[in-house]
Amino acid sequence: MKKYFIITILFLFKFETSYSLIEIDITRGNLDPLPIAVSPLHVDPKSEKNNETEIKELGSNISEIIEKNFRGTGLFNPIKKDAFVQRPDIAHLKPRFEDWRLIKAQALVTGKLLLVNGKLKVEFRLWDLTASKEMIALAFTTTPSNWRRVAHIISDKIYERLTGENGYFDTRIIYVAETGPKNQRVKRLAIMDQDGAKTKYLTLGNELVLTPRFNPANQLVTYLSYFRNLPRVYLLDIETGVQEVVGNFPGMTFAPRFSPDGKKIIMSFAKDGNSDIFTMDLETRVVEKITGHSSIDTSPSFSPDGKFICFNSDRSGLQQIYVMKSDGTGVKRITFGKGLYGTPVWSPRGDLIAFTKVHKGRFFIGVMRPDGTGERLLTENFYQEAPSWSPNGRVLVFYRETKSGPKGEGFSAKLWSIDITGYNERKISTETDASDPSWSSLLSK
Amino acid sequence: MILLTVLSLPFMTRKPIDLPPIVSVELIQISDQTNIPFAPKARKIIEEVKKEEERIVSEQAPPSAKAKEKPDRIPLPNDKEEKKQIVKKKQNPEEIKPQIRQSSEFEKKEIVDTNQIAALIDKAKEIEAVKEKNDKKLTQSNVKDSFATGLSLSEEDALRAQIFGCWSVPLGLPYDENLLVRIKLQLKKDGTVLKSEIIEHEKMNRPGQKFYKILAESALRAVRLCQPLKVPPTGYEKWKNIQLNFDPTEMLRG
Numbered sequence: 001m002k003k004y005f006i007i008t009i010l011f012l013f014k015f016e017t018s019y020s021l022i023e024i025d026i027t028r029g030n031l032d033p034l035p036i037a038v039s040p041l042h043v044d045p046k047s048e049k050n051n052e053t054e055i056k057e058l059g060s061n062i063s064e065i066i067e068k069n070f071r072g073t074g075l076f077n078p079i080k081k082d083a084f085v086q087r088p089d090i091a092h093l094k095p096r097f098e099d100w101r102l103i104k105a106q107a108l109v110t111g112k113l114l115l116v117n118g119k120l121k122v123e124f125r126l127w128d129l130t131a132s133k134e135m136i137a138l139a140f141t142t143t144p145s146n147w148r149r150v151a152h153i154i155s156d157k158i159y160e161r162l163t164g165e166n167g168y169f170d171t172r173i174i175y176v177a178e179t180g181p182k183n184q185r186v187k188r189l190a191i192m193d194q195d196g197a198k199t200k201y202l203t204l205g206n207e208l209v210l211t212p213r214f215n216p217a218n219q220l221v222t223y224l225s226y227f228r229n230l231p232r233v234y235l236l237d238i239e240t241g242v243q244e245v246v247g248n249f250p251g252m253t254f255a256p257r258f259s260p261d262g263k264k265i266i267m268s269f270a271k272d273g274n275s276d277i278f279t280m281d282l283e284t285r286v287v288e289k290i291t292g293h294s295s296i297d298t299s300p301s302f303s304p305d306g307k308f309i310c311f312n313s314d315r316s317g318l319q320q321i322y323v324m325k326s327d328g329t330g331v332k333r334i335t336f337g338k339g340l341y342g343t344p345v346w347s348p349r350g351d352l353i354a355f356t357k358v359h360k361g362r363f364f365i366g367v368m369r370p371d372g373t374g375e376r377l378l379t380e381n382f383y384q385e386a387p388s389w390s391p392n393g394r395v396l397v398f399y400r401e402t403k404s405g406p407k408g409e410g411f412s413a414k415l416w417s418i419d420i421t422g423y424n425e426r427k428i429s430t431e432t433d434a435s436d437p438s439w440s441s442l443l444s445k
Numbered sequence: 446m447i448l449l450t451v452l453s454l455p456f457m458t459r460k461p462i463d464l465p466p467i468v469s470v471e472l473i474q475i476s477d478q479t480n481i482p483f484a485p486k487a488r489k490i491i492e493e494v495k496k497e498e499e500r501i502v503s504e505q506a507p508p509s510a511k512a513k514e515k516p517d518r519i520p521l522p523n524d525k526e527e528k529k530q531i532v533k534k535k536q537n538p539e540e541i542k543p544q545i546r547q548s549s550e551f552e553k554k555e556i557v558d559t560n561q562i563a564a565l566i567d568k569a570k571e572i573e574a575v576k577e578k579n580d581k582k583l584t585q586s587n588v589k590d591s592f593a594t595g596l597s598l599s600e601e602d603a604l605r606a607q608i609f610g611c612w613s614v615p616l617g618l619p620y621d622e623n624l625l626v627r628i629k630l631q632l633k634k635d636g637t638v639l640k641s642e643i644i645e646h647e648k649m650n651r652p653g654q655k656f657y658k659i660l661a662e663s664a665l666r667a668v669r670l671c672q673p674l675k676v677p678p679t680g681y682e683k684w685k686n687i688q689l690n691f692d693p694t695e696m697l698r699g
Contacts, residue, residue: 021629022596022687024605027695029612029667075616106613106666128662130669135662164659165617351620394616 031421033077034162035104036070038063040081041111041122042088048115058147059088059113062122065151066109066158068195069169072417073159073395074424079105088112092125097132105129109158120144124154126161136161148197153444168390169194172238172440173397174212174221175415177201178433182404182411189223191238194390194439196429202236211255214440216304216348216391217262221438222246224253233267235282246280247287254298260306266290268298268311277311277328290328301353302326303346303370310334310344310353310370321355323370334372343385346370349393352420356385356398365398367420378422391441395419397428399435596677596684603675604687612667614693615659622654626661626691628668634681636673641665644688664691 041059043050070076085099092110100108111124123139138157140150149170156167177190177199189202189209203209203225212223219238224231231253233246246256249269256267259279266279277290277300291297295315302309310323316333319340324331335341339359346353350370357364357377363384366377384400397417404411413435415428428434596604618624631640643649643665648657668674668689676684 022601022684024601024608024687024689026605026608026612026664026667026689026691027693028609029614029663029693029696030610031616032613034613106670128666130666131662160617162615162659163617164615164656392617 033075034106035079036076036107036109037079037084037100037103037105038067038070038109039084039086039088039091039111041113041124042092044112044114046116047113048117050115055113055115058120058144059111062111062113062147062151062154063109065148065195066155069152069155070159072195072424072426074419074421075163079103095127095129097127097129100127100129107135107158107162109154111154115144118144120147120150122147122150122154124157126158148193149443152193152195156442156444165394166392166442168392168395168439168442170443171391172443173388173415173428173437174202174214174238174440175399175430175434175437176209176212177430178413178435179205189221189236190430190432190434192430194428199431202238202241211386211436213255213257213388213438215258215262216260216441217258219440219443220258220262222256222258222265224256231269233265246282247285255300257301259302260304266300266302266309268300277309290326291324291331292328299343301345304348304350308346308370310346312342312344321353321372334368334370335375336372337375343387345387345389347389347393348391352393354387354389354396356387365396365418367396376422378418378420379416379425384416386436388438390439393420397437397439399437401435596680600675600677607671607675608667608689611671612691613663614696615656615663616697618656618660618693618697620694620697622656624656624660624692624694624697626657626664628661628664628689628691630668630687630689632674632676632685632687636676638668638672638674641668660691660693664689667691 040063043055043059047055049055067078070078083103085103086096088110089112091100091108092112095108095110106129108127108129109124110127111122114121114123119141120143121139121141123137125137126135127133128135136157138154140153142150152170155169159165159167159169171194172191173194174189174191177188178185179188180186186205187209188205189212190199191202192199208226210224210226212221214221221236221238223234223236225234226232230248232248233253233256234243235246236243246265249267253267253269254275256265258265263283264279264281266277268275268277270276271278271289274294275296275298276292277297278287279290280287290300290309291311291313293313293315295313297311297313297315300309300311307326308323309326310321312319313322314320315322319342320333321335321341321344322331322333334353335355337357337359339357341355341357343356344353345355347367352367353370354365354367357366362380363382364377364380365384365387366375368375378396381400382403384398387396387398389396395417396419397415399413400416401413402411413433415430415434415437416425417428418425627644629642629644630638633639643661648654649661650658
């Protein structure tokens with residue numbers, strides 16, 4: 001009897017404690033900017049010139065650039081330095097996590113500078129303040145004049161570590177710099193860092209330049225220039241400054257663009273009075289015709305895997321976007337909305353195509369899936385076009401013109417950027433008016 | 446007697462009554478109120494209903510006389526300011542400096558419109574998602590789980606809603622990969638986390654799966670930020686071990 005009683009008790013006890021595990025599905029989160037603290041980089045006492053203001057300022061300048069980069073993404077919210085709770089040198093050794101959490105920071109960036117034999121060593125650490133641990137620590141050595149690039153590279157590494165996506169800060173934008181009155185514009189090729197700093201003019205302005213495009217694989221640029229009123233396609237190496245003519249093409253030539261491997265350029269030009277799409281192998285200089293329709297086919301852009309091409313064509317009567325295989329077969333119209341569609345550009349991520357849409361006299365920049373579904377118009381204005389993707393496929397840069405008076409007064413053209421959510425629109429400051437931007441790939445891969 | 450017996454015979458031979466098969470019913474613990482905040486539209490409707498109820502009460506006992514506002518009266522400058530502030534709050538979740546925004550009034554208006562639409566779409570999606578979730582909860586398996594574990598639907602919803610708010614979803618995740626991260630938690634009675642464990646921990650450092658580490662870290666961060674979790678005051682043994690399945694696929698695909 002006693003035995004049965006014990007068994008019953010044990011059974012009841014077991015029944016009481018064996019609950020099945022509660023499982024809760026979390027399928028939503030928030031997209032609020034992540035609060036991040038970027039501590040100024042401190043100067044190592046062993047460093048040369050460690051008491052000079054110049055090097056002390058360098059630490060603050062680097063942290064300011066990192067902050068500016070983060071704020072520009074719309075994904076991070078850098079916390080004001082007034083609220084910081086620990087000296088930069090001590091925080092770099094081991095932060096007091098609980099103190100940083102008090103100011104609502106979730107991540108902390110610390111770092112130090114060391115100048116030895118004229119070389120600058122920059123070290124940084126990224127701390128996860130909620131988990132109280134270091135997430136990444138890296139050091140870079142360079143000449144002191146390269147400090148801006150170091151700031152951008154650090155920004156990229158942190159961005160990548162926190163979002164899982166490649167950064168886009170250590171990149172440049174090439175564009176057409178415009179000066180002078182509207183009817184006598186001087187157009188020069190110009191290049192700058194993605195944040196608008198370090199502008200450099202690459203041509204003199206005596207020839208009209210159009211549509212510069214970066215090679216996604218390196219720092220080569222292709223662009224169109226009119227020489228004695230004839231369009232020529234040029235190749236320019238940004239690193240060496242060497243420039244060469246790829247070819248003279250008949251009639252109207254439009255928007256040469258590189259293939260994803262950088263070995264071909266694709267463009268449209270009018271042969272026998274009709275504009276079609278052609279590719280040119282840069283090694284063999286063999287030109288291949290891709291489309292042969294009686295309509296006007298222009299603005300071709302390869303998918304990142306090189307298997308497809310998107311382009312615009314008026315074969316249905318109005319200008320619309322089409323996708324075809326890279327050999328020109330399987331042409332399929334993907335836009336059916338009201339208005340005209342143009343300048344399609346395939347995202348480096350492959351998931352979206354950016355375009356310009358004109359409807360009822362207004363210009364829109366938008367994105368859609370490669371099959372034409374999920375069209376989203378990100379921004380609308382009086383006149384804007386030529387979207388170009390950041391190398392991670394998250395941000396678009398384009399140019400926008402303002403309405404001018406009858407004599408051309410009040411006219412301006414500026415570069416703007418917007419991310420694919422459509423929430424984070426920003427003007428990129430340029431020294432002159434600017435148009436036709438193209439975003440480079442990452443300089444440090 | 447014989448006649449009576451003959452007459453009653455057909456009643457004696459009648460067929461047994463067809464009874465419907467027994468349907469088993471399981472009990473679900475449901476609280477009177479859900480802890481999930483009302484969807485914006487629902488809130489509006491509820492407020493309107495409340496207002497109407499109040500109005501009926503006021504008809505019976507009218508409050509002190511108050512001058513009625515003419516519909517076409519000119520709004521005071523203060524009113525205008527208030528209106529503008531509300532719009533700003535709605536449109537700009539992040540404070541953007543005025544100099545980096547577009548300059549002309551017309552452009553501003555356009556941006557406001559676009560955002561409004563986007564915000565409305567987002568809200569609609571939220572409502573849809575909550576609806577879908579609620580529909581899913583009515584399936585038998587979930588009902589069983591809830592019954593067996595002792596967490597009511599409302600308590601589960603409260604916990605879910607709390608973690609939704611703490612989870613910053615990394616945006617660089619691939620769309621075509623399995624994005625499920627399962628975390629096992631051991632909780633203290635006050636809802637703080639005693640132990641957290643990523644179930645498929647080995648995936649953290651697998652080549653080509655860098656996103657998994659980022660995602661898992663974000664999920665862990667959400668749990669830590671949310672501490673103490675909103676757990677019921679009783680039945681600790683039932684919920685001291687819970688598993689959270691983080692999966693942002695639906696959200697990222699939009």
